[in-house]
Amino acid sequence: xxxxxxxxxxxVIVGGGxxxxxxxxxxxxxxxxxxxxxxxxxxxxxxISSRPFADVDARLSRYSYLVSLxxxxxxxxxGLSFAVRRRSVSSYTxxxxxxxxxxxxxxxxxxxxxxxxxxxTGSEREYESWRAFYGTTGHVARAVFPTLTEPLPTxxxxxxxIDDEAAWRMLFEEPLGRxxxxxxxxxxxxxxxxxxxxxxxxxxxxDPSLAQNRCFxxxxxxxxxxxxxxxxxxxxxxxxxxxxxxxxxxxxxxxGHEVLRIDTDGNSPAEVVFRTATGEGRVxxxxxxxxxxxxxxxxxxxxxxxxxxxxxxxxxxxxxLRRLPRLRDxxxxxxxxxxxxxxxxxxxxxxARAYAEAASGELPSVPPSEIYCHSLTDPTxxxxxxxxxxxxxxxxxxxxxxxxxxxxxxxxxREVLLAATLAQLDTHLAxxxxxxxxxxxxxxxxxxxxxxxxxERELRLPGGHIFHRDLxxxxxxxxxxxxxxxxxxxxxxxxxxxxxxxxGAGAVRGGGVSGVPGHNAAMxxxxx
Numbered sequence: 212x213x214x215x216x217x218x219x220x221x222x223v224i225v226g227g228g229x230x231x232x233x234x235x236x237x238x239x240x241x242x243x244x245x246x247x248x249x250x251x252x253x254x255x256x257x258x259i260s261s262r263p264f265a266d267v268d269a270r271l272s273r274y275s276y277l278v279s280l281x282x283x284x285x286x287x288x289x290g291l292s293f294a295v296r297r298r299s300v301s302s303y304t305x306x307x308x309x310x311x312x313x314x315x316x317x318x319x320x321x322x323x324x325x326x327x328x329x330x331x332t333g334s335e336r337e338y339e340s341w342r343a344f345y346g347t348t349g350h351v352a353r354a355v356f357p358t359l360t361e362p363l364p365t366x367x368x369x370x371x372x373i374d375d376e377a378a379w380r381m382l383f384e385e386p387l388g389r390x391x392x393x394x395x396x397x398x399x400x401x402x403x404x405x406x407x408x409x410x411x412x413x414x415x416x417x418d419p420s421l422a423q424n425r426c427f428x429x430x431x432x433x434x435x436x437x438x439x440x441x442x443x444x445x446x447x448x449x450x451x452x453x454x455x456x457x458x459x460x461x462x463x464x465x466x467g468h469e470v471l472r473i474d475t476d477g478n479s480p481a482e483v484v485f486r487t488a489t490g491e492g493r494v495x496x497x498x499x500x501x502x503x504x505x506x507x508x509x510x511x512x513x514x515x516x517x518x519x520x521x522x523x524x525x526x527x528x529x530x531x532l533r534r535l536p537r538l539r540d541x542x543x544x545x546x547x548x549x550x551x552x553x554x555x556x557x558x559x560x561x562x563a564r565a566y567a568e569a570a571s572g573e574l575p576s577v578p579p580s581e582i583y584c585h586s587l588t589d590p591t592x593x594x595x596x597x598x599x600x601x602x603x604x605x606x607x608x609x610x611x612x613x614x615x616x617x618x619x620x621x622x623x624x625r626e627v628l629l630a631a632t633l634a635q636l637d638t639h640l641a642x643x644x645x646x647x648x649x650x651x652x653x654x655x656x657x658x659x660x661x662x663x664x665x666x667e668r669e670l671r672l673p674g675g676h677i678f679h680r681d682l683x684x685x686x687x688x689x690x691x692x693x694x695x696x697x698x699x700x701x702x703x704x705x706x707x708x709x710x711x712x713x714x715g716a717g718a719v720r721g722g723g724v725s726g727v728p729g730h731n732a733a734m735x736x737x738x739x
Contacts, residue, residue, distance in 0.1 A: 216463055219495040220246045222736060223483050225470045225511070226502030226715065228256025232453035233729030234500050234714045234736075236289045239460035241737055246494060247462060248485055250469040250671070254454045256502070257670050257677070258724050260447025260592070263659050266652025268594030269531050269604060272446035272585060274661075274670065275677075276606050279433025279440065280725035281449070282360055291452045295440035296588050300551035305540055305639035306331070306399050306558070312539035312639065315399060318551055332397045344394045344404070345437075347378045352432040355685060359720050359727045362739075363687040363703050383684070387424045388416025391559070401559035406581065406610070407431060411677040413524035413613045415566050416559075425682040429722055439552075441588040446724065453726075473499055473511045477708040498710050500732050504679035505717040507671065508706070523663035523675030524569075526580070526609030526628055531649040531657035534601050535584070537641035549584040549605065556635045557581065557610070565611040574616055574624060578632045580609040602649060607632065614663035614674045621664045629660045679717030687719075702735040704728060712736065 222238050224231045227249030239245045253259065257274040278295050286293060301318030308331075316327040328338035354373045358364055364372065370379050381390040387408050395401045405416055408427035416423060431437040442449055454464060468485045475481035484493045501508045509516040535545040556565070556579045565575035586593050586604045593602055609632055617624045637643050648656040663675020673679060687703075703719030704712045714732035715721060721728045 215246060215465070215494060217244060219480060220244045220497070222246070222498045222500060223248065223481075223494060223496035224500045224502060224714070225473070225483065226250070226256065227254035227454070227464060227466065228502050228715065229258040229450050229453055229724060229726060230714050230716065230721075230729035230732075231256075231500070231502030232450060232457050233285060233289070233726040234502070234733045235457040235462040235464070236453060236460055237730065237733035238736060239457055239462035240289075241733075243736075245457070245462040246496075247457065247464040248468040248470050248483070248494075249464065249466045252466050254464060254466065255447060255450035257672070258446045258450050260445035263529060264531055264649075264651040264657040265655075267531060267649065267657060268597060269602070269657075270445055270447070270592045271529050271531075271604055272442065272592075272606070273529060274527065274666070275446055275724050276585065277439045277583075278442050278446075278449070278724055279438060280359075280429065280723045280727065282356075282725070282727065282730075283434070284360055285726045285730055289453070289456045291449075291456060293449050293452045294443045296443055297438065297440055298551050298583070298588055300547050302403060302552040302554060303543060303548040304399060304403050304554040304557065305538070305548075307539075307638075314540050314543060314548075314639075315403065316543060316547065317403070319547070328400075331399065337395060337397050337400055340394045341400065344390075345431075347375070347381070348431045348437060350375060351378050351382060351428075352437050353435045355428070356432045356435040359685060359725070360730055362701050363685075363719060366684075366686045366688065369686045382424055382428055383421075386417040386419065386421060387427055391416060398559045402557045402562050403554055405559060405562055406554065406557050406579075409562065409610050410608070411523065411525050412681065413522065413566070413569070413611060416563065420681075422681050425684060428685075429682055441585055443589050443591065445585070445589075445592045449724070470511060472513070473501075473711065475499070475512070475708055475710060477710060481710055496710075498712065498736055500712045500714040500736070502715045502729070503671065504673045504676075504715060505713060506673045506680070508711075508713060512708070512711070518680065521674045521676035521680040522614045523666060523672060523677060524611060524613040525663065525675075525677065526578070526607070526612045526625075526632065527661040527666070528607035528609070528629065528632070529659050530605040530607070530644075532603045532605060532647045533649045534647055535603050536644055536647045539639055539641050546587055549582065549603075550587045551583065553582040555580045555582065555632075555639070562611070569611045569613055569616060572615070574628050574631070575611055576631070578609055578628060578635060579611060580607050580632050580635070582607045582636070612662070614667070617662045617664045621662055625660055625662050625665075628662075677716075678722035679715055682722045683719045685720045700735070702731040704732040704735050
C-alpha cells in the first residue's frame with residue numbers, strides 16, 4: 212500500500228489532468244500540503260503526448276492538440292517552461308465549383324486572403340463581411356477573456372463589460388445560425404464560420420438551446436484574439452511542465468491511484484478512498500478538488516447526478532504520413548493548406564445535412580471534418596530521421612458523430628465512418644491519403660481513430676464528451692452550475708459541499724485546454 216508523506220493534507224486533488232496540475236501548483240506554491248491522486252500511470256489526462264505507432268519516433272498530441280484558452284497569466288504565475296507557435300495560415304477549405312477545384316485560404320497575408328474570397332465568391336463583399344463579423348467577435352474576446360480568471364461576473368456585468376448590444380444579442384441571445392446567415396451569403400463561407408460552434412458539440416445552427424453559441428464563444432475568445440496555437444513539443448510539453456511546477460512547489464503526485472469514493476459531511480475533513488494495484492487505502496483532506504466530470508463527482512460522493520448523461524460527438528484520427536498529399540487545387544501549396552485548419556465537407560448545407568442524418572440515428576453520409584498538421588509548425592515532435600525524410604503528422608477531428616451512433620457496434624461504426632471521412636478528404640486530393648501513410652514497425656499503416664465511446668473508455672470522459680458536458684456561459688447563474696448543485700458560486704467551481712470543489716472541464720468556464728478551472732479552484736481555496 213502506498214505510504215504518503217503525511218496523514219492529513221490541506222488539499223487532495225482527484226485527477227492529474229492539466230487542470231488538476233494547475234490547481235496543485237498554485238496551492239503548493241501558497242505553502243499548502245497538496246496530494247494529487249491520478250488513476251492512470253501518467254499525469255496529463257487528455258492533454259498528453261505519446262507514441263501511438265509501434266517503433267516509430269513520432270510523439271503526437273494524441274487527444275487534445277491545440278492551445279487557445281490557456282491564459283498567459285497561468286504560464287507566468289507558475290513559471291512554466293512552455294511555449295506555443297502561431298500557425299502561418301488560419302484555414303484552407305477546398306471546394307469544387309463549375310467542375311474546377313479551388314478553395315478558400317484564410318490567414319497569413321491579408322491581400323492574399325482578400326483575393327481568395329474574391330475568387331470564391333466573385334466580389335469583395337463577403338470578405339468585408341468577414342472582417343466586420345470577426346471585428347465584432349474580437350471586441351467580445353478582448354472584453355470576455357480576462358474575466359475567465361476573475362471571480363464570476365453576473366450576466367449583466369458581463370453584458371456591460373462587452374458594451375455592444377448588437378454583439379451581445381448576436382452571440383448570447385440568438386441562435387448562431389441567424390448571425391451567420393445575416394452576415395454571409397456564400398454557403399462555404401457560412402460553413403467555415405459555423406464550425407467553431409460545433410467542435411465537440413452536437414447542435415444545429417439554429418438550436419434553441421444555444422449550445423452552438425456557447426461553443427463558438429469559447430473558440431473565438433482565446434487569448435483575447437481567438438488564435439489557436441501549436442504547443443511546442445506537443446501537448447505533453449504543457450502537462451509535463453505543469454507536473455514539474457507542482458512537484459517543485461512541494462506537491463506530491465501519486466499515479467496509479469484510482470479514487471473510489473469521497474466521504475464528507477461538507478464541514479469536517481473529507482476521507483478520500485482510493486485503489487491501487489495492491490489494494491485500497493484512504494487519505495484525509497481538508498479540501499478535495501475533483502478534476503473529473505460533474506457526473507463522476509456525483510458518483511464519487513454517492514449522489515444521483517442532477518443532469519442527463521453527456522454525449523460526445525466527434526471522431527478523432529491521428530495519422531503519420533511519409534509525405535503530404537498533393538492537392539487537386541494546384542494554386543495552394545499543401546504545406547499551407549495543411550498548416551492551418553483544412554476543412555472537409557463543412558459547407559453550411561453539408562453541416563446541416565450531417566446533423567440531420569446523425570439526429571435521425573444514421574452516420575453522416577458526407578462526414579464533415581477538419582485536419583491540421585502539427586509537424587509543419589513544430590517539427591520537434593518527430594525524430595530527426597523522420598524530419599529528414601519528410602514525414603508529417605495529420606490530426607483529424609470529425610463533427611456530428613454523437614456517441615449514440617456507435618452504441619450498437621462501436622468497431623464497425625468506427626471503420627465505416629473512418630472510411631467515409633477519408634473518402635471525403637480524397638475528393639480534394641490528387642492522390643489517395645492512404646498512399647501517403649507511413650507504416651509502423653509491424654508493417655501496419657500509421658493511423659488510429661477514436662470514437663466518443665473510445666474516449667469514454669480510455670479517459671473516463673462521460674459519453675466521450677470532450678468538455679465533460681455542454682459548455683456553460685461565462686457568467687454566474689448560467690444554468691450549468693458546477694459539481695452537484697448550484698450556479699457555480701463565486702468562482703464557478705463550488706459545489707453543494709463546502710469542502711469539495713470541481714476543478715475540471717465541467718466547471719463554469721471550463722472546457723478545452725485552458726487551466727482556467729484549475730486556477731479558479733485554487734483561488735477559491737485560497738479565499739481570493
